[in-house]
Amino acid sequence: MLTTSDRPVAHRPALTTTVAKEYVHRAALAEVFLTGWEKTGPDAFTVSAQWPRSHSFYVPAHGMHDPLLLCETVRQTFPLLTHVAYDVPFGHQLSWSRLQYSISPQALRMGSSPAEIEVHAVFSDIRYRRSLPAMMTMHLEVVRDGSPVAVVSTRFGCHSPAVYERLRTGRGNAREMFASAPRPSEPVSRVSVGRLRKEDIVLSPTQSPGRWLLRADTSHPVLFDHPVDHVPGMVLLEAVRQAGHASQPSWGTRIPTSMDISFHHYVEFAEPCWIEAEQAAEQPETDTRRTIRINAIQGDSYVFNATTEMTDVSAL
Structure with a gap:
């Protein structure tokens, strides 16, 4: 008779899970795209992610994954690594200062299964406050099946609850501000911004x-x-994408293959924020890529400045 210790051990494949949702500052498990991480060198890490073939908001189109799925993957990467690798406590607030990305549209093509993604991240220019990072730059190379997908650079701040409270002095309680946010105004037409659902439109x-x-x-x-107590950065990136469409809706099947956005102030719920777009320069009508400048103004200040390159994927 075999005892427990004598039983042959069956080979078990490695199992894949997502990282804890708290590490990426998400409430819904379904919105977590990161599946693991490892340290690869001084201030260097590899993060694994999976992009779904279907998503309610980051909707695949033209047989391609949504480029803003890349941005959300990056947005999840910096809280994950600040928490697990730099010991930033929960309760600290992260704020974008700048985001730049350039993506290969061919690498976005859908396959017969979810896209397995590797993010190679290196931190630099880390400024510490009381042994914790207060400001960091992160450079990323994003790879899919060994082929490059995108290069990304982002800079962001890490604020303790006390520092964040000083930054937001006079704004009130976050839950109260969120609950009292004005009702959304009527959206622009779906076709003008390349969106299928009215509720996904962020421009009026x-x-x-x-x-x-x-x-x-x-x-x-x-x-x-x-x-939250302000409009999130991913909403602002979506505004850039939609303004790129709406500025020239006749351009057709275009996606944002690059962005360079600098964030200057938090965007508040209680004040109107105006999004303005213009073509960056005279560009030939037959060109498959167009660069658009987009600014956001609230009160008397620019809250962000951005450029985005819209690429016609029907020509690829």
């Missing part, structure tokens, strides 16, 4: 060509996954 029309009102629908389950 104005009387001025190339100018829109930012539309923040706090009931959106992906863009507003949990209560």
Whole structure:
């Protein structure tokens, strides 16, 4: 008779799970795209991710994954690594200062299974406050099946609760601010921004060509996954994408293959935020790539400045 210790041990394959949702500042498990991480050198890491073939908001189109799925993957990467590798406690707030990416559209093509992604991240120019990072730059190379997908650079701050409270002095309680956010205004047409669902539109029309009102629908389950005291950065990236479409809707099947955005101030719920777009320079009508400049203004200040390159994927 075989005892327990004598039983042959069957080979068990490695099992894949997502990282804890708390590490990526998400409330919904379904919105976690990261599956693991490892340290590969001084301030260097590899993060694994999986991109689904279907998603309610980052909707595949033209047989390609949504480029903003890359941005959300990056957004999840920096809280994960600050928590697990740099011991930043839960409760600290992270804020974007700048994001730049350039993506290969061919690498976004859908396959017969979810896309397995590797993110090779290196931190630099780390500024510490009381042994914890207060400001960091992260450079990333994103790879799929050994082939390059994108290069990304981002800089962001890490704020303790006390520092964040000083930054947001006079703004009130986050949950109260979130609950009292104005109802979203009517959106622009779906076709003008390349969106299938009215609820996914983040721009409202104005009387001025190339100018829109930012539309923040706090009931959106992906863009507003949990209560916050300001409009999240991913909403602003979506505004850049949609303004790129709306500035020239006749361009057709274009996707944002690059962005360079600098964030200057938090975007508040209680004040209107205006999104303005213009073509960066005279560009030939037959060109498959167009560069658009997009600015956001709230009160008397620019809250962000961005450029995005929109690429016609029908020509690829």
